[in-house]
Amino acid sequence: MEKKPRHRKKVNHLFKWLSPGIFVKRWLLTSIIGAFMIALGLAIWSNLTPVFRIFEFIFNTLDQITNYIPSHISGPLVLFLGLFLLLWGQTRTLGSITEVLKPDKDEELIDVLWHYRRLNKGTKIVAIGGGTGLSTLLRGLKEYSANITAIVTVADDGGSSGRLRREMGILPPGDIRNCMAALADEEKLLTELFQYRFTAGEGLNGHSFGNLFLTAMTNITGDLEGAIAKSSKVLAIQGKVLPATLEDVTLWARLEDGRVIYGESNIPDAGGKIVELGCNPTNPPATPAVVKAIQQAEYIILGPGSLYTSIIPNLLVPEIREAILNSSAPKIYVCNIMTQKGETDGYTVSDHIKAIDKVCGKKIFDAVLVQGRQPSPEALRKYAEKHCHPVYLDREEVEKLGRRIVKANVMSENRDSAYVRHDPQLLGKVLFRWYSNMPKSKFVKNSKQFLMDISRR
Template sequence: MSISYLKKAINLFRQESRNRTQYRVNQWFKWLSPGLSVKRWLLISAGGVILTALGLAIWIKLTPIFYAIQLIQQLVGAIANFLPNYVSGPLILLFGILLIFWGQTRTVGSITEVLRPEGDEELIDVLLTYRRLHRGPKIVVIGGGTGLSTLLRGLKSYSNNITAIVTVADDGGSSGRLRREIGVLPPGDIRNCLAALASEEKLLTELFQYRFTAGDGLTGHSFGNLFLTAMSDITGDLERAIAASSDVLAVKGQVLPATLSDMRLWAELADGRTIEGESNITEAGGSILKIGCLPPNPPALPRAVQAIEEADCIIIGPGSLYTSVIPNLLVPEIAAAIASRRKGGSKNPPVPCIYVCNIMTQPGETQGYTVSDHIRAIDNACGEKLFNAVLVHKTAPSPRSLKRYAQENSHPVYLDREVVSKLGRKIIIANVMDEDEVTGLVRHNPQRLAGVLLRWYSRAYA
């Protein structure tokens, strides 16, 4: 029995040894991957060594070099007496290559130990990921609320060149209180997007999202909202405050407000009422006929327009249709820039533009809406077509979730294919839903949603 255990232990040790060796060889060969900008510098370094040796030889008139070459020649001749040159040559060459790899590995290991003391990841893997993300497409995402931040969590795995253009029409909750009491633009949606795009800075992200539950005047406020408000006062405006916060959170990409104007929404309802304020529109519970903002035609943030003009792909939504998505498009320069990129021109080729439709209808905004109703609402608000495709979730939620949502007068958004096709939109259908087993809440899955969008972009861009 003891001998069988010993054999198993030896076999296990051999297997682990082979796995470690194979892993290390694979890590070495990763340094030869294209696009790393490593091989060229190694070749330049080798060329520098050769030139240095040549310069030294010329300087000292080759005398010591001549004797060194003679010594090496004698040594090589002695080796050739025991082994033929077609055996000894490759062996010495292989030994030299192994020494180079060993030296490079030890050097990189020493650097990694300093730069990444917790070092779960190899430096080469970090470098490969960085290069891949840095070469990713320039993606502009337009929206607000939890839908936008959900999408951003998935997209940051594919590209570092992400720009989130976020609405500043929010007037509820902590953002609304800060807006009324201090007069700042609402930071809530921007905070959520910054946290979603943050690198693996778990503690800082949790701190940014922390919400106070006690304290005179602090209850209900999030730390991130207060931080952005303070930074806006220190730096002079929200744009600079976001840039400073992005540095703190090591954000991948950038988050930009659609406008720096004090933008407030109004809506005309089917029953004749006119409601002002983003939070009041949803609470009114009516059917929205028209939506606008005060002041009308707010100026766009120039960097937001520039990001759209340089984009490879434009994504609108997901998010609350009338209070998260459309408010950005009420900024005329934003809508005009998207329309221009969709059509293309002499300076810029057309880029794929897609709308991510919500999975469920929203009481007070889109009750009873189909996919085509969502599309028409955006077209009517902007006066023209801004996207050429719409992404719709494929399957219905579970009966338990449907029952839960029905109690709130919310139902799955029905895909009326023929009407959507008549509106001139291509339909992309995919399973992009997550369903919470405890609460029954339905949300977009960040990774699946981002994956579908990137595959669609790759096909459309090709």
């Protein structure tokens, strides 16, 4: 790709400083007015004598200049000299600030400020789910808005999270850890740090650093919600991550053969069709901040993720269901690309929707996003060995359920392992394109121009 000439980049940066919404011009004008008032105040204090002499000196100087250089030349010359000194002074000032704030100079300060302002004017999004699916979604969404609230299930009872839950009596931090890493400015480094697992040491073996970090913060602040809030400030998280409930929730599933399986990690291994999902205690209260976020949301997204162990557990909280139902914001469900053994064997797109509707008792989302093209033959073979298959789009059944179908390519495939997953960038782009074409509720005020920019990408 051809690089822009350096002078063109400088001009672009100058126009960015002068563009609306950066909050620079108003303070520059305020500073100029302040300097003028200081000079005026000093003049009044000294009985206007300095004002008379300054004007006398200026008039004499101008008279001398115009005697040698005509006014149609000297006027523009002085004007451009003044503009040059003003711009030079401002550039040097901003350069000094940039040198301190961004010594690596990887990115211009105006680009950082421009990006920050645009994201902070972005759409108020609520993303609901858990597991790796939600963190993948957040990576795509954070390119378009910083006003993101991730609502995360706390039903996990396996692995490091399960051990900490049993031994320390805290809510499982694993899914929350993944979401925080996904929303961090330094995502790659923080993800590596948070995902680092100890391979030795009595008691440490098998634990991830991120889980231990959140456990320590929970003990310091008193609860998981406070731990997340404090950690988010320390780690420069864009948006918020909230647990769906602060109750110690245990999932149970009733299978078609009559068995009842307890524990989130045990349900997929039970080997049966799930006909009912519930939790103990029944009807746990929602975290108050979660309800408020849904009420203020301009866009609500469910999934992707494990249907019965990541998405539906959030909907077992009555206040969350009611808040989503009462919201006038556009709502979309991101359906999984592949079926999941032990949870959605043989499920079609409409089966996913029916499972969600059954828990909620009503239709809670307007549209479903479905993967457009099939994975490669190599990936299909590998998944078939694990008894997993692409989720079939039964269009007529989905339309009977009153859902709009958004079909698009949002998949990435690892050619080495033939592993299929949602692509964060493609997912974010498609979701915002659909949102920009939806009739907006009364809540949408600031994001119209932002969405027009997005639609042109």
